[in-house]
Amino acid sequence: MRNTIIGPTLAEFQEARDRVSGVSEVTPMESSRYLAEVLGSPVFLKCENLQRTGSYKIRGAYNRISRLSDEEKSRGVVAASAGNHAQGVAFAARELGIASTIFMPLGVALPKLQATRAYGAEVVLRGHSITEPLRAAAEFARATGAVFIHPFDHPDVVAGQGTVGLEILDQRPDVDTIVVPIGGGGLISGVASAVKQRAALDGRIVRIIGVQAVNASPYPLSLRNGTPTEVPMTPTIADGIAVARPGELNFEIVQAMVDEVVTVTEDDMAQALLVLLERAKLVVEPAGAAGVAAILAGKVRASGTTVAILSGGNIDPLMMERVISHGLSTSERYLRLRIPLPDRPGQLARTAAIVAEANANVVEVLHTRHSNGMQISQVELELHIETRGPEHAEEVLARLRDEGYEPRIDF
Known part of the structure; x- marks a missing residue:
């Protein structure tokens, strides 16, 4: 890990926080005695599952879209997503009075589809994985002039997601370690950069640990190779972090500022979801529970105060039933x-x-x-x-x- 500052500056993170404060919530920070016993030191949960639209994605989407020029806003925005990014873009566009078109896969969970439409987006269903919607969204942008809103690989998106890290430092100034789910890297690159820069002003060091689903884990290989590397993916319940290749900017920041990246299995995430339901009374999607899964699986070694980010809570009730049953079986x-x-x-x-x-x-x-x-x-x-x-x-x-x-x- 290098100490180089890449991407948004601390001032830009603070500006993003001011910008998104009108639409995003300062989400709760809950202590977990159960996880503290597992880890052997205090553990807190940053509850972005309780954020508006059900995930942190609203922060980056709103920060990105609000900074478009008037001419760009007049052309509308387009995005591709299987859920959380779709809702964040649709909500942000509605708040800013901008037309939005979202391409989603045919098998998208019904609650996510309904929520995206309810926020005012024009939803187009295309293909059976996120690959086809991404291709269709890019073609739509070229044909219509709509601005493509990338889910993670853009400085304004990174700055918006990094506001989670600033809140963590305000709520737990004594934090020593932050555990963050990783998909393409928008959340962890924002959190790592914002936290490292601000903590350095106080002469403090905060460790950042990233967590990927083992079935969709391009970061460990990319970090070994020293360059963003695409990996084959197998099915995972953690659809919110199922990304085959890191973002370019995100990878640079992660390479420079993230201390460790670990992976968790499907069973690990199922058990974590069950623990969060039973012990914390929190509904969290499998991707959002990846950090807790890493703690339970013994992948996190930390002393002092640890914060695990619960990145989202948008889970289909039918999927929840299956995951709970699987979690009960594996335990x-x-x-x-x-x-x-x-x-x-x-x-x-x-x-x-x-x-x-x-x-x-x-x-x-x-x-x-x-x-x-x-x-x-x-x-x-x-x-x-x-x-x-x-x-x-x-x-x-x-x-x-x-x-x-x-x-x-x-x-």
Whole structure:
């Protein structure tokens, strides 16, 4: 990491803060005793999931669009996004009285689509990934003269996102480490630059740790290569940070000012979302929970005060249901068992009684004679069971085995 200042100056970050203060909220900073116990030092959550439009994106979008010339504003703006950037651009454009067109993929979550339209944008659905909407938005900009609003790779966007960092320093002047989700790098480049520059005035050093989803993680390879590098992506629940290549400006700032970048798995993020729901009573999308996932997975080593940015809370309820179920399964609080049984009366009742005697709760049952690998004289029982955690789950399995059954965990 170098101490070079790249991108917006501290004065420009402060100007951006003044500019966006009329539309963005100063979001809460919540302490987390649970995460503090995990990390061994105080942990606070910067709740951008409670921001207007449900994420920090409104900051960069508004700062960028508000600085357009009158002639540029008259041409309107265009963007491509699967969700949070779309809502930020649509909201900012509406507040500034500017026409906006947003290209979104066909499979976009219905709540994000509806919210973007509700903010007044003309929404065009195109393709099945973000690649097609990005291409379509660029073509639209060339054909109509509309100004393309990049989701992360622009100095005004970086300056707007960096206002999160200035708020963190105001709310927790003692902060030693800030953990930030990374997609293309707009948020972390803004936060790192704003925080490092202002902390330096007080002679302080604040560490910045970035977190990417392992299935969409171009930054570790790019940093090793010394240049922005595109990586192949595999499906991830963290659609908000699913970017294949870092932004050019963002990479320069991250390379100079970010101390470490780590990755987290799908299971890590599912468990983090569950922890935030249960322990902090906060609804956070998987991408927004990446920083917490890194803490829970032991990827963050910090002493002193640590702040994890919850970057967004725009999660489809159907996705939330799936993620919660997966989080419960990976933490062994929700077991799916397959048990071969003799095809005779009473076996289902006996199996359920054993589970009940172990103080576990059966929530779903499937009883079938048509599973592969069974003998003609057998049936298969599929049990979905709630437990209190790994030790209790093992107790349930042990009791079933002691009674002569052969339960298999179905992941």
